[in-house]
Amino acid sequence: MTDSRRGKGRLVADRRYPKKPAKKPAAKKPAPVRRKPARPKVKRGGIVGFFVGVVSWVFRFILRLFLRAGIVVALLVAGWVGITYTTLPEVSDALDGRARGSVQLLDRDGVAFAWRGDQFGGVVTADTVSPHLRNAVVATEDRRFYRHFGISPRGIASAVRINLSEGRGPLSGHGGSTITQQTAKLLCLGVVYDPDEWKNEAEYVADCRRGSLARKAKEAIYALAMEAKYTKDEILSIYLNRAYMGGGAYGAAAAAERYFSKPASALTPQEGAMIAGLLTAPSSLAPTSNLERSQARAATVLRLMNEQGYLTDAETRAAQANPATLSDKAKTQTGGYFADWVMQSGPDFFTRDTTEDVIISTTLDQRIQKAAEDAIKTIFTTKVREGSKAQAAIVVMSADGAVRGMVGGRQTNVSGVFNRATQAKRQTGSAFKPFVYATALELGYSPYDRVQDEPFCMNIPGSGQWCPENYSRDYFGSVTLVDALAKSLNIPAVKVSESVGRDLVRRVSEDFGIESPLTDTPALALGASEASLLEMTGAYAGILNGGSSVTPYGLEELRLVGEPQPLMGSGGGIGERVINEDAARQLIWMMERVVSQGTGGRAKLSDRQVAGKTGTTQAARDAWFIGFTADYVAGVWMGYDDNTPLTGVTGSGLPAEIWHEAMRRVHEGLPVRPLPMIEPKPPRQVAQPKPQEQPAPQRDRGGNALENALNQLLRDILGGN
Incomplete structure (x- = not known):
């Protein structure tokens, strides 16, 4: 018999447990960001991998070494700067840096005609000098003076490049020194002149001006210490008082008086430019030595002042069209030989080797001196x-x-x-x-x-x-x-x-x-x-x-x-x-x-x-x-x-x-005076005796009164004829 229910659903037993309610669908999660799969690390094996590893290790070692060495050097430099800082003089003590005093020579009328020794016109500051002089010095010597910290890497690099391009050594010629470094050099890095140590002052100065690498390093340290101790204007003030400006003049005040017979506060742009221009070569550029060369250098300084915004175009053209000239007093300076002789005739400790400022009144008449020179x-x-x-x-x-x-x-x-x-x-x-x-x-x-x-x-x-x-x-x-x-x-x-x-x-x-x-x-x-x-x-x-x-x-x-x-x-x-x-x-x-x-x-x-x-x-x-x-x-x-x-x-x-x-x-303009002379009485004329009264002829005694007198003197002494 066949099952009459074949084809119907299969009979199953009822679940023992009640049926769970159906779950609600979960909220949609945002799609995850697809990331680029990481490139699989390629392991390099063999000899290439070995050398790459060695180079990488050496590089990391050197980097760590230099970093640590840099930290050590920085600490040493900081310590050196700190020690130098403690040795720096007060600003007031650093302004007059002359080793010798000045000697001013006056003519018979009390007018100065020559200077010897180290002339110093008095203390000036960056605030009291003419702003034209201050600006001219900054524009010429160190345009970034107010922005750097004592040394200028850019300036040093530029100087080295110029020196090498001109066929010199990297430290020969242009030095790239800042005004601060130049001032450090003027202070001789704190070394004081000692007559027992140096043969003479010239040797001491030459040592202060040396340009070796070790000396440059000391100079940089001294400059950093100065920047830490002094303000920028104080550094500039020291520089303006100590710098040699030709003609025996040390400092801006002496130079202004020497060349223009005026205080440093009254200098015009062209006068300030002329003095600032002397700083590169004070002896050869001094207007008393070569006025035309000094004026040409001043024209360059005026151009630099214009480029850096210290002068307008109109002011620059006016100053260049009317260059600075010597004062009448400076033009009439004469008597160099006479001044040297007077200096030699006085005591050394008040003339050639004086440490004091001395005034010598002399007998010189400048009118007569000029007459002799003109003749x-x-x-x-x-x-x-x-x-x-x-x-x-x-x-x-x-x-x-x-x-x-x-x-x-x-x-x-x-x-x-x-x-x-x-x-x-x-x-x-x-x-x-x-x-x-x-x-x-x-x-x-x-x-x-x-x-x-x-x-x-x-x-x-x-x-x-x-x-x-x-x-x-x-x-x-x-x-x-x-x-x-x-x-x-x-x-x-x-x-x-x-x-x-x-x-x-x-x-x-x-x-x-x-x-x-x-x-x-x-x-x-x-x-x-x-x-x-x-x-x-x-x-x-x-x-x-x-x-x-x-x-x-x-x-x-x-x-x-x-x-x-x-x-x-x-x-x-x-x-x-x-x-x-x-x-x-x-x-x-x-x-x-x-x-x-x-x-x-x-x-x-x-x-x-x-x-x-x-x-x-x-x-x-x-x-x-x-x-x-x-x-x-x-x-x-x-x-x-x-x-x-x-x-x-x-x-x-x-x-x-x-x-x-x-x-x-x-003698032009002098009254005529006769010489204080006496004309001697003419020799007496003795009357000639008459022929019958002529005495017996005498032996000729020489024919002149002088020899006869000598013969008579000998007869009186020796007797006889």
Whole structure:
């Protein structure tokens, strides 16, 4: 049988447990963000993987090493800066950094004409100087001064690049130093000058300016310490007071006074630019040395100020169109040779080595000084061939030895060079002869006494026979002493010198002020000994003042700045009498004849009397003319430094012309005064006896009064005939 329910659903037993309610569909979750599957790490094996691992490890090691080393170095630098910080001086103590004091020289009218030592015009600050000067310094020396921390990596990198491109070492030439670093150098990194440690100040300064790598590192540390201790304006103030600005001026105040005769607060843009421009090369760019070069540099500084916004275009054009010029006071600075001589004549501790600020009043007359300088320039321009190396010197003084003008060489307005007026010792030639005749006049001889001018020889022990000659090699027979001097005859001068006593001639010459050693031979009378132009001119001043010795001097008074009382006075002037006044006045009369009738004619002045003497040495190596009016004495020397003989020059030529040019200018506007001379009484004319009354003929005694007098003196001493 088949099941009749086949095909129907299968019978199943009922569930034992109740049917669970149907679950509600779950809320849809946001679709997850698909991420890019990570690239599977590729493991590198073999030798490549080994080397990659080594390089990676080394790199990480070096990185950690440098990081740690950098931290250590930074700590060391910080410590070094901190230690340096404690050694820095106070700002007020750092402003005046001069090792020496200043010396200011005033002329006879109290006007400054020269400066020596380290000039310091007083303390200035970044706030008190002209803003144009402050801006010019920043624009020129360190445009990022107010933005860096003492050193400028960008500036150093730029300097190294420029140095290498110009073929120099990285640290040679441009230094890339900031104003702070330059100030650190001016402070010598805190090292104070010690005379026991350094040979001299120049060596100390040179060490302060060294540019080695170690020195640069110390300089950077010192600069960082300064930035930590001082404000930017304080650093700039130190710089503006310590920097050398040419012309002996240290600091802005001294430079402003030196070049423009005004305070640093009153400088115009072009003046501020000129001073700022000096900082790169203060000696060669100083306007007193080369004004045109200084103005060109100032124009560049003005352009930099314009580019950095310190000046408008209009202000820049106006300043460049009207460049700064020296003040009238600065233009008239003269007397370099004279100033050097005065500095040498004073005590070292108040002149060359002074640590104080000193004022020296002198005898210089700037009008006379200019006259002397112009005279040498005129003659060398018009009368000396171009390219000649001949030199000349001139000294002008009063009869009391006060030096009014001095030129020690053809180059004027210089200092620290060889002074031919004071330092050169040259043979004097016939310029010495007045002292021979001064001795004779002192002994009672008359200018009208006669001496025989004829060939003459002497035996000199140890040298043999000596036969002097006149310059012209002519002989004039019996001549008076005045004519022998006027014609500069040699043989009469030797005879007179030997007759009055060579020792006495030497003594008179030395008493008149010739300090150089004098020869003890008959050639003494012909100027074979050497002397300086200053000595000879001073000795002639003794003749003018009536026969008293003279010590030439230029220093009248020395005092410290701010002190009313002088520390010392003049060390020269008129001394003891050498010959009597009548003898001196007769000698002046004889020397006037040298100019009016003799070898010194070219020195003649048109409006007043002149007395003097020419001098030419053997082979014309030296040529002299020394003479005087009633007011001034002047001496001129001409020659070569190497003793080369002059060509066509004698004392009666160019030296006399230089003398004339100088004294013509010196006496312009002065009243005419006669020379203090006495014309001697003419020799007595003795009436001739009648023929029947003529005495018995006498043996000729030499034919002249001088030799007869000497023979009579010997007879009186020795007796007999």
